[in-house]
Amino acid sequence: MTHQSPPALTGSSGTATMTAAAGPPPAPAPGTGPGGQAAGRPDRPRGPGRGVRVARAAVLGVGALVMLVPLWVLVVNAFKSEQDIRTSPFGLPLSRLSLSHLADALHNPDFNVVKAYGITALFVVLVNVLSLLVAAPVSYVIARGTSRWHTGLLLLFVAGTFVPSQVLLIPVVYVLKYLGLMGTVPGFVLFETTLTLPVSVFLYSAYIRTVPRELDQAAAVDGAGRLRTFWLIVFPLMRPIVATAVILHTLGVWNDFANPQIILGPGSGLYTVTTGVYAAVGKYSTHYAVVFPNLLLAIAPALAFFVIMQRHIISGLTAGATKG
Amino acid sequence: MTAPAIVLFTVMMLVPLVLSGYLSLTDWDGYTAQPAVIGLHNYRVLLDDPEVRDAAVTTAVIAVAGTVAINLAGLGTALAISTPGRLNTLLRTVFFYPYVISALIIGFLWSALLSTNGAVNTVLEAVGHAGLPFLSMPGWALVSLITVIVWSGFGFTLVLYIAGLQTVPASLIEAARIDGAGRWRTLRSVTLPMIAPIVTVNLVLTLVSLLRTYDLVLSLTGGGPAGTTQTAAYLILSESFQNNMLGYGSAQSVVLTVVTGIAALAVTLLRRRADTGVSA
Numbered sequence: 001m002t003h004q005s006p007p008a009l010t011g012s013s014g015t016a017t018m019t020a021a022a023g024p025p026p027a028p029a030p031g032t033g034p035g036g037q038a039a040g041r042p043d044r045p046r047g048p049g050r051g052v053r054v055a056r057a058a059v060l061g062v063g064a065l066v067m068l069v070p071l072w073v074l075v076v077n078a079f080k081s082e083q084d085i086r087t088s089p090f091g092l093p094l095s096r097l098s099l100s101h102l103a104d105a106l107h108n109p110d111f112n113v114v115k116a117y118g119i120t121a122l123f124v125v126l127v128n129v130l131s132l133l134v135a136a137p138v139s140y141v142i143a144r145g146t147s148r149w150h151t152g153l154l155l156l157f158v159a160g161t162f163v164p165s166q167v168l169l170i171p172v173v174y175v176l177k178y179l180g181l182m183g184t185v186p187g188f189v190l191f192e193t194t195l196t197l198p199v200s201v202f203l204y205s206a207y208i209r210t211v212p213r214e215l216d217q218a219a220a221v222d223g224a225g226r227l228r229t230f231w232l233i234v235f236p237l238m239r240p241i242v243a244t245a246v247i248l249h250t251l252g253v254w255n256d257f258a259n260p261q262i263i264l265g266p267g268s269g270l271y272t273v274t275t276g277v278y279a280a281v282g283k284y285s286t287h288y289a290v291v292f293p294n295l296l297l298a299i300a301p302a303l304a305f306f307v308i309m310q311r312h313i314i315s316g317l318t319a320g321a322t323k324g
Numbered sequence: 325m326t327a328p329a330i331v332l333f334t335v336m337m338l339v340p341l342v343l344s345g346y347l348s349l350t351d352w353d354g355y356t357a358q359p360a361v362i363g364l365h366n367y368r369v370l371l372d373d374p375e376v377r378d379a380a381v382t383t384a385v386i387a388v389a390g391t392v393a394i395n396l397a398g399l400g401t402a403l404a405i406s407t408p409g410r411l412n413t414l415l416r417t418v419f420f421y422p423y424v425i426s427a428l429i430i431g432f433l434w435s436a437l438l439s440t441n442g443a444v445n446t447v448l449e450a451v452g453h454a455g456l457p458f459l460s461m462p463g464w465a466l467v468s469l470i471t472v473i474v475w476s477g478f479g480f481t482l483v484l485y486i487a488g489l490q491t492v493p494a495s496l497i498e499a500a501r502i503d504g505a506g507r508w509r510t511l512r513s514v515t516l517p518m519i520a521p522i523v524t525v526n527l528v529l530t531l532v533s534l535l536r537t538y539d540l541v542l543s544l545t546g547g548g549p550a551g552t553t554q555t556a557a558y559l560i561l562s563e564s565f566q567n568n569m570l571g572y573g574s575a576q577s578v579v580l581t582v583v584t585g586i587a588a589l590a591v592t593l594l595r596r597r598a599d600t601g602v603s604a
Contacts, residue, residue, distance in 0.1 A: 056404050063401070064418050066475070071421070073443055074433055089443030138329035153326070160337055162588055164536040166557045167577040170570050171340035171347055173354065194336035197329060227325060255426035257539045258561060274428050278543070281432050291436055299425050306424040310417060313424065317480065318487045322525055 078102060078296040082289040105293035111271070111280035113297045120272040123260075124253045126189045128246050131196040135245075136238065139204030140230045144216070154205060160198035166258055173262065185270065188263045192256070196249045199320055207241040208234060244316035247309060254302060273298050341581075348575035353568040366575035376576065378551060379559040386470055386555060387534040387587070393474045394530050395523070398481030403511070406489040416486065420479035427476065431543025434472045435459065438544075462552040465545050469553050472544060473534065481526045488522030489515070517598065524595040528588050535584050556580050 069090070077085045079097040106113055142154050172191055173182060181187030211234055219229040257274040264270045271279065277298045284290040306313060348366055352359035370376050401419060405412040422430060437443045438458035445455035458468045492515055500510045516523070538557040541547055547554040547562070560580065564573025 060401075060404060060415060064415060067418050067421070070433055070437060070475075073437060085443075086441070086446065089446050134328045134332055137325035141326050153330075157329075157333065160333070162532060162585060163337065163341065164532075164557065164577075164580065164584060166536060166538055166561055167344065167581050168337065168340045169561065170564065170574050170577060171343035172336060173570070174343055174347060174352070175335065175340055177357075190332065191336050194332050197333055197337075201329070230325070251424055255424075255428075257426060257428045257542075262561070262565060274426050274539075277432070278428060281543075285432070285435065286439075286441075288436060291432065295429055295432055295436075298429050302424050302426070303421070306421060314416070314420065314483050317423075318483055321480075321484055321529060322487065322522065 074292060074295055074299070077288060077292040080289070080292075082287065085288045085292070101289050101293045102297070105290070105297055108280055108290075108294070110283065111276040111294070113273075113276070113294070116271055116273045116276040117301065119270055120254055123185075123189060123192065123272065124250050126185075127192045127196060127253050128249050130189060130193045131200055131245070131249060132242060134193065135197055135200035136204055136235060136242075137227070137230060139201050140208055140234060142201065143205040143208035144213070154201065157198050157201040160195075161202075165195055169258060169262055176263065182263065183265050183268045185264075188260060191263060192253055192259060195259075196245075196252065199248060200245050203241050203245055203320065204238065207238060211237050241319075243312065244319050247313055247316040248320050250305070251302070251313070273301075344574050344578055344581070347571055348578045350571045350574075352571040352574070354565070354570045355568075359571060362571070366572045367579075369572065370575050370579065375551065375554070375559065375563075379554045379556050382466065382552065382554060383535060383537070383556040385466065386473065386537055387531055389470050390473045390477070390534045391527060391530045393470070394478045394481055395526055397474060397478040398526065399485050399523075401478070401482050402485030402489055403515075406486045416479075416483065419482050422476040423480045425476075427539035428543045430472065430476050431540040434468075434475075435544050438468055459545055460549055462549055465549055465553050469541065469544055473537065473540060476540075477530070477533075481530060484522055484526055485519070488519035492518045520595070520598040524592060524599055527591050527595065531591060532584055532588050535580070535587065 073089060076092050077089065078101060079099065080093065080101075081096065081098070084091070084093055084096060138153070138157075142150050145153075168191075176182040176184075176187045176191070179187070181190070215233050215237075216229050219233045224232065254272075255274065256272070257278065260270075260272045261275045261278065264272075264275070266279070277294055281291050281294050347359070349361050349363060350359035351362050351365075401415075405415050435442070439445075440455060440457070440460055442458075444458065448455055457464050459465050496514055496518070497510055500514045505513065536557050537555045538561060541553055541555050541558045542562070545553040547558055556576065557580070560573050560576045564570050564576070
């Protein structure tokens with residue numbers, strides 16, 4: 001039994017459809033009858049044997065521990081004294097836990113965590129809004145277009161995925177200096193937004209192709225221009241894919257380090273969570289009672305976001321990666 | 325409707341890419357508006373620069389070893405937990421969560437675990453074992469770095485592999501088993517060909533992202549000991565901005581961009597047969 005169209009997720013060649021599976025192949029007849037090849041081991045249950053199951057459980061258990069222990073160390077040590085961290089880094093001395101180290105970190109003169117949350121959140125919002133305003137219309141044109149120019153435009157944007165952002169950083173500094181935007185919020189937001197375009201345009205244009213053209217035509221008949229047609233008719237239907245893109249870009253901007261570090265620079269007084277932590281923790285890297293609380297405060301929002309949005313983050317990344 | 329995106333993309337992506345080529349031919353220091361063109365001088369220097377050579381080797385080792393390890397771990401785990409179920413969903417979350425944490429912070433966390441008087445060595449000493457030089461000896465530091473990269477990165481490939489495995493019809497696996505194929509043979513002849521496109525995506529994404537390793541190096545090892553964990557991206561950013569040698573840094577980044585492009589293309593082409601020639 002052969003079949004020509006495997007239910008493949010769109011690969012790196014990127015056929016831009018939203019359908020994940022091209023329909024399952026016809027199911028083979030289960031079993032080949034009592035006289036068939038299956039008769040060799042008739043009583044054996046399907047699935048792995050007992051030994052395999054035990055080994056698998058053991059490996060997965062150890063793996064899960066290896067994944068969680070660093071998080072455990074990070075969380076519990078944020079509440080312990082330097083002495084307790086040194087003597088028993090994995091321990092949880094319930095009677096001696098204290099919030100004072102976290103409080104110190106919140107009032108760290110080198111790094112105002114709350115301010116960093118605010119600044120980083122502002123960047124996240126600005127980049128997401130700008131990215132949507134810029135990427136959605138161009139994706140609409142690409143999705144509805146039929147000429148080579150539209151295919152070329154799509155390829156051009158998608159090719160941006162493979163350009164390392166650190167490699168762009170040096171020439172972008174040159175461009176931003178020329179434009180007078182170096183060290184400024186607009187300069188940083190514009191560059192960061194550009195970095196979101198390849199993924200956004202790819203996701204959006206693939207999604208818009210699944211929106212029936214008849215909707216556009218009906219709007220046109222009613223006298224709406226292209227811009228109105230897009231924002232009033234097509235855009236409201238794009239909610240799921242916009243959510244995916246927002247999740248991807250939020251994680252990207254929140255966790256970015258090199259771009260804010262270089263473009264905003266230490267002189268601007270603007271620091272994000274990552275550049276702030278770098279400044280604060282780098283100095284005290286051997287003072288664990290300072291390091292752990294700062295790290296915990298830095299990852300807390302990302303972890304909370306992950307716990308709440310878990311399912312969406314995973315499906316969003318899956319969509320972004322397999323279609324991007 | 326296309327203008328804003330095209331203008332932004334041109335100014336912040338295409339122009340910088342072209343500029344990168346131009347700046348690589350100059351002695352730009354980051355301040356002068358009109359840097360002097362010095363021809364291919366930067367590229368000649370680059371070829372003889374032992375620091376660049378070492379960074380290239382380190383980057384290659386990280387990219388190749390990391391890609392192989394991340395994908396083996398991701399695929400292996402995916403095969404073990406791809407069936408739906410509450411426990412498997414929980415495990416997927418546990419293996420995936422480092423992906424949402426900034427690499428910079430993962431590096432700081434692991435440096436607190438692995439440094440000379442860090443958590444792991446404290447435990448080793450408590451059980452009577454001498455501490456190990458995880459981050460303070462050259463070979464050890466590179467292995468530690470790659471281990472942390474795998475720890476933080478394989479969850480992402482895991483999620484993609486699970487998504488891929490769920491598209492493989494159970495009836496196909498069953499048919500292979502009934503035809504007498506063992507577990508290994510079923511994996512090799514049915515499952516892997518069916519998820520070949522996902523394997524390619526994972527390989528390319530992992531390779532491309534590891535060729536850019538920067539944040540983790542900065543916070544875990546700082547490029548040390550003795551520069552042995554300096555990656556190409558680390559060298560480009562920390563050296564060129566600290567020493568104001570942005571022209572030279574541009575030459576290095578042009579080379580890195582070209583190498584990244586070739587590597588991504590090579591993997592895609594090598595995998596093409598696996599992607600298209602599927603028959604079960």
